[in-house]
Amino acid sequence: MNVAIRYAAGSDIGCNRDNNEDSGYAGARLIAVADGMGGYAGGEVASSTVIGSLRSLDTDVRKDDLVEMLxxxxxxxxxKLRIVREERPxxxxxxxxxxxxxxxxxSVALAHVGDSRGxxxxxxxxxxxxxxxxxDELLKAEAEQAGQQADPSETSRLSHVLYRVLDGRDDREPDLRLRDAxxxxxxxxxxxxxxxxxxxQEIYExxxxxxxxQRAVDRLIELAREHGGPDNITAVIADVVEAEHITGPTTPLIVGAAANV
Known part of the structure; x- marks a missing residue:
């Protein structure tokens, strides 16, 4: 059966930020979300650099090569982030x-680093x-392996502290896996x-x-704003459909900071 994806994307600055450090991409074979960090301008440059670099993947790739290519x-x-950091102290x-x-x-390859979610x-x-x-997730996993429970006060304090991101340094390996769609x-x-x-539960609904x-993306962003919108908000959706039933955009969608590059 010839399958394809019908996609949508959206990004919003949120209610409490002065700029959008998120970037998103949706195309016929690639979808991606990047949430930048590093102060004003830094996050925008980081997320847009990564999304801009990945865009070339949105083309035909053999199933056997998906994970390696990604x-x-x-x-x-x-x-590319390393080069930018060297050029821009x-x-x-x-x-x-x-x-x-x-x-x-x-078949679909999934790459993940950080706390954006799939x-x-x-x-x-x-x-x-x-x-x-x-x-906090690392502490919970270590405690579980030891047959213990992590300290709730400690995990709460560390819930937004990332231990793995893309930042141009060595050994920034993503989680990689192949899935059947x-x-x-x-x-x-x-x-x-x-x-x-x-x-x-709200996401599920x-x-x-x-x-x-696209309406689902817009509604999710609207909900995040209704709940205070404390951070930039980016969502990309892909539906797996029969290729002959494709409707909607046929050109890639780029949102957030990457759309302004």
């Missing part, structure tokens, strides 16, 4: 998260595909400006109720 592209994007603290998916038919809605159930690279799947990639204020991907 992993290599992330490494190349991180190298004022951006030495910049970095970005990245969650990206690269398709070939019904969700999948399948057969009426919502699954979180990614694990946040935050210190199915007709009817709906995928959401988002920055924590969405997944923070909007809980999983919007993804389940709103058939049109």
């Amino acid at each position: 992993g290599r592209a992330v490494a190349e994007a991180n190298e 004022d951006l030495s603290r910049m970095g970005t998260t990245l969650t990206a998916m690269l398709w070939s038919g019904d 969700y999948m809605l399948r057969d009426g159930e919502l699954y979180q595909m990614t694990q946040d690279h935050t210190m 199915q007709l009817g799947d709906r995928y959401l990639l988002c920055s924590d400006g969405l997944s923070g204020p909007v809980d999983a 919007v993804l389940s109720a709103e058939a049109d991907p």
